[in-house]
Amino acid sequence: MAHKLFLIGPMGAGKSTLAHLLAWHLSWEGCDLDREIEDQAGQSIAQIFREEGETGFRDREQRKLSAIARSRSPLVVATGGGVVLREANRALMAEAGWRVYLRTPVETLLARLVSGEERPLLQVADPRARLAALLAEREAFYCEADRILDTQGREPEAMAQELAQWVTRGIAYSTDEGR
Numbered sequence: 001m002a003h004k005l006f007l008i009g010p011m012g013a014g015k016s017t018l019a020h021l022l023a024w025h026l027s028w029e030g031c032d033l034d035r036e037i038e039d040q041a042g043q044s045i046a047q048i049f050r051e052e053g054e055t056g057f058r059d060r061e062q063r064k065l066s067a068i069a070r071s072r073s074p075l076v077v078a079t080g081g082g083v084v085l086r087e088a089n090r091a092l093m094a095e096a097g098w099r100v101y102l103r104t105p106v107e108t109l110l111a112r113l114v115s116g117e118e119r120p121l122l123q124v125a126d127p128r129a130r131l132a133a134l135l136a137e138r139e140a141f142y143c144e145a146d147r148i149l150d151t152q153g154r155e156p157e158a159m160a161q162e163l164a165q166w167v168t169r170g171i172a173y174s175t176d177e178g179r
């Protein structure tokens, strides 16, 4: 199985941007789990939530993650914020590669999240309270990552360079170990 790196963390943590940059630095493919789900469904995430509910979306997410984890090419994967909720997904990612948690304060997440219907879970009267509650529920799962990267005040490009070096060292180390 080829190398995989999963970027995990809440909505607005910058997973998609970083996945793109990091894939470029590593000369790997980059992919975005939500976009893959949308392409396959022929519907937006918001539509899937409306028509199939959150469970329908989570089933699609799990199936797509499983296919991606087993794919043959090295991949940087930007996951959706709720991917860690299912134990099966956490096990898949732990087995398939590295998990990096993009830790980001709630205020920064909120400032980055544009309003609109793109994120169904934030279509509530108090998005800040909802985001804080989601983080409280998921933080322990995010912290199971192989590496925690604090994104506050950092440029995506600098983080991509740092992670690319870390991955390259990890690959060299595991190759040495295997000899």
Ligand code: S3P
Binding pocket: 009, 010, 011, 012, 015, 034, 045, 079, 080, 081, 082, 083, 118, 119, 120, 121
């Ligand atoms: C979700 C995050 C979204 C998307 C869906 C559910 C979540 O992805 O998967 O709206 O449960 O936190 P992003 O983290 O890319 O916004």
